[in-house]
Amino acid sequence: MAVYLDHAASTPLRPEARDAWLAAAELTGNASSVHGAGQAVRRVLEDARERVAAVLGCDPIEVVFTSGGTESVNLGLKGPWWAREPDRSVIVLPDGEHHATLDTVEWLVAAQGAEVRGVRLGPDGAIDPEAFAAALPGAALATALVANNEVGTVSDVARLASAAGDAGVPLHLDAVGGVAHVPLDFAALRGPGRASGGLVALSVSGHKVGAPVGTGALVASRYARMGAVLHGGGQQRGLRSGTPDVAGAAALAVALELTAAERDAEAERLRILSERLVSGIRHVVPQAVLLGSPDRRLPGHVHVLFPDALGETLLFLLDHSGVQVSTGSACQAGIAEPSHVVLALGYGDREARSVLRLTLGRSSTAADVDTFLAALPEAHRRAAASSARAAARS
Secondary structure (H helix, E strand, C coil): CCCEEEECCCCCCCCCHHHHHHHHHHHCCCCCCCCCHHHHHHHHHHHHHHHHHHCCCCCCCHEEEEHHHHHHHHHHHHHHHHHCCCCCCCCEEECCHHHHHHHHHHHHHHHHHEEEECCEECCCCCEEEHHHHHHHCCCEEEEEEEEECCCCCCHHHHHHHHHHHHCCCCCEEECCCCCCCCCCCCHHHHHCCCCCCEEEEEEEEHHCCEEEEEEECEEECCCCCCCCCCCCCCCCCCCEECCCHHHHHHHHHHHHHHHHHHHHHHHHCCCCCCHHHHHHHHHCCCCCEECCCCCEECCCCEECCCCCCHHHHHHHHHHHHCCCCCCCCCCCCCCCCHHHHHHHHHCCCCCCCCEEEEEECCCCCHHHHHHHHHHHHHHHHHHHHHHHHHHHHH
16 A cells, blocks of 8 residues: 655545535535525534634634635635725735745736735745735735645744734735644634734635545635625625535534644644654755754645755655655646745755655554655665766756
8 A cells, every 4th residue: 555645735534524524415405595405404504614613713704615725715815806905906925825826816917917025935934024014015915824835834924914914904824734733713813903904814725634625715804805706696795606515514614623623632743753754864865955944844744855866756766666745846737847935945946846745644654654764765866866867968
């Protein structure tokens, strides 16, 4: 059986979430119907909304169920943009954001006349709070990752949200990669007395916490001004029209509850496994460099630069040995690209192509780590030799 070390991409479906999905999927009725069957489905939907709200620290009315992280990010960015003050056109965009954010902002620039005001990352991959605050005045909106999806560094989102509130700028937080490991309290991050500025939206995705793929949510502040991406029946406060996926909502609620209940114990278990993994990598490949923050990082998240070997080659060799990992770089239309996050950290194109992202999760064991470490020496030797041959030919 293959060893799976790519939990940041997608983690296994929880049996409890599967059972909740199946139970809700067997119900007949539309949650918008007024008859008994419809209202029975409605009760399941609203129960899921309340449970998700309890985990994320928001009001139930603020939970908008979506088809996943990408849709949540799109609504979290386009919604505030379309409701902005007409004289504001700047989007504050930190370096190293996920492509769901980067591509959405790129569309807003091309199609809506938005302007981007960038914010540098620190050397550990965290968003610089002072640089972020300095970029906010006069902006239409701002966005930020709770935790960088490649290097795993957790940013100080409380400071980012406070700065956005002080500047009166709506802020969207992408918590898709962070929600499994970082406790989030939307109301506390938003703070008291905010009008349209400060934290207004937070994105999460189901398959990062053991819910089915195709489930997710956006927390949209009840006080925020937001436009809609989808139009139709006006369901979910008019922000997300369409018949809600009640089964998906029920599964997401269960997965988020279990994740929150297990978080502390699981963080410690993954931290121990990660230390074992990092120590083993350094023993096998002493020149390997651990990227990201050494202490403010997602547990189980290991992002490594191998200076003398391409990450893509290592990935394929490890996969052939039964170990599944990620390069951590975007793959657009089948073409591997250098990691934009590694480039944002100040490394060159070559280094940005020479990384592996190893992410542990609920099903990971010490045996999985040891299997990877056993396969690494030969994979690295062959990948380094391949890189040396390519360099000699160039």
